[in-house]
Amino acid sequence: MPAPDDDRTVGxxxxxxxxxxxxxxxxxxxxxxxxxTELHISESALSQAITQVERAAGEHLCVRRKGRGxxxxxxxxxxxxxxxxxxxxSEELLLNPSQDRAPLRGPVHLGCFASLAPHLLPAILSxxxxxxxxxxLQLMAGTHDELLPQLESGxxxxxxxxxxxxxxxxxxxxxxxxxxxxxxxxxxxxxxxxTVSLADLAGEDLxxxxxxxxxxxxxxxxxxxxxxxxxxxxxxxxxLARELVAHGVGYTVQMSRPxxxxxxxxxxxxxxxxxxxxxGPTSVVxxxxxxxxxxxxxxxxxxxxAETCTP
Numbered sequence: 356m357p358a359p360d361d362d363r364t365v366g367x368x369x370x371x372x373x374x375x376x377x378x379x380x381x382x383x384x385x386x387x388x389x390x391x392t393e394l395h396i397s398e399s400a401l402s403q404a405i406t407q408v409e410r411a412a413g414e415h416l417c418v419r420r421k422g423r424g425x426x427x428x429x430x431x432x433x434x435x436x437x438x439x440x441x442x443x444x445s446e447e448l449l450l451n452p453s454q455d456r457a458p459l460r461g462p463v464h465l466g467c468f469a470s471l472a473p474h475l476l477p478a479i480l481s482x483x484x485x486x487x488x489x490x491x492l493q494l495m496a497g498t499h500d501e502l503l504p505q506l507e508s509g510x511x512x513x514x515x516x517x518x519x520x521x522x523x524x525x526x527x528x529x530x531x532x533x534x535x536x537x538x539x540x541x542x543x544x545x546x547x548x549x550t551v552s553l554a555d556l557a558g559e560d561l562x563x564x565x566x567x568x569x570x571x572x573x574x575x576x577x578x579x580x581x582x583x584x585x586x587x588x589x590x591x592x593x594x595l596a597r598e599l600v601a602h603g604v605g606y607t608v609q610m611s612r613p614x615x616x617x618x619x620x621x622x623x624x625x626x627x628x629x630x631x632x633x634x635g636p637t638s639v640v641x642x643x644x645x646x647x648x649x650x651x652x653x654x655x656x657x658x659x660x661a662e663t664c665t666p
């Protein structure tokens with residue numbers, strides 16, 4: 356692609372708010388096609404918008420090559436982050452021109468680590484709708500790898516996650532403390548105990564939830580106790596691991612969480628026991644990019660999260 360023209364110096368190139376919005380979503384995508392789909396525009400329209408933004412900026416902001424996808428340059432990543440701030444600020448100004456008096460209204464996009472989502476998000480959504488009916492709360496659940504790019508790009512206002520193996524560059528608000536606990540078949544001999552140890556579990560059949568940071572936390576806990584777990588299967592979803600436990604296939608290990616239930620989807624019971632000595636202690640946090648101020652409505656949603664997420 357030829358070097359961007361320096362048209363901005365003579366006022367021939369103007370960048371619109373819509374073009375900034377288009378560019379702000381690029382960090383979350385590896386191809387122009389997927390970004391265009393999210394923006395509900397054609398790939399050619401997005402490509403033209405990027406070219407115009409680059410001309411106004413006076414430098415390359417991304418690399419576009421056939422068959423090799425889309426890659427932002429360091430300047431492009433910085434530009435996208437700043438563009439996201441401008442878009443968010445403009446939305447906030449239009450939605451709440453008088454913050455002191457106007458009721459909170461407008462969108463809030465909240466992400467949540469997948470295994471936490473069923474336990475945290477329903478209560479948060481219900482309470483937000485009751486207290487702030489004009490807030491449009493949109494939810495996204497996924498892995499860290501799926502959610503962090505959305506958070507960094509500004510698509511998500513905040514994200515709920517375990518405070519484990521998280522990258523720097525984020526502000527955090529602690530919601531509650533958590534630790535590892537064992538999920539056992541209802542008739543397992545260890546359910547006769549009020550707590551179990553990692554030594555008790557080491558020889559039992561473990562169904563390992565195979566998504567970080569959960570996987571790394573379990574390995575680290577056993578390693579710290581100089582033990583090796585007997586892993587018979589790695590499963591992609593915690594809900595599947597618990598279903599298998601309810602069928603007596605083995606046990607699994609999860610982080611303690613609020614509003615825990617002890618029935619499978621089929622209504623089969625299983626047991627939960629704390630692990631003692633305490634293993635894998637950490638916190639569940641709300642997080643958002645440093646330097647990006649939360650909107651008043653996003654702050655209100657996180658206040659509700661802190662209230663409803665108490666175990």
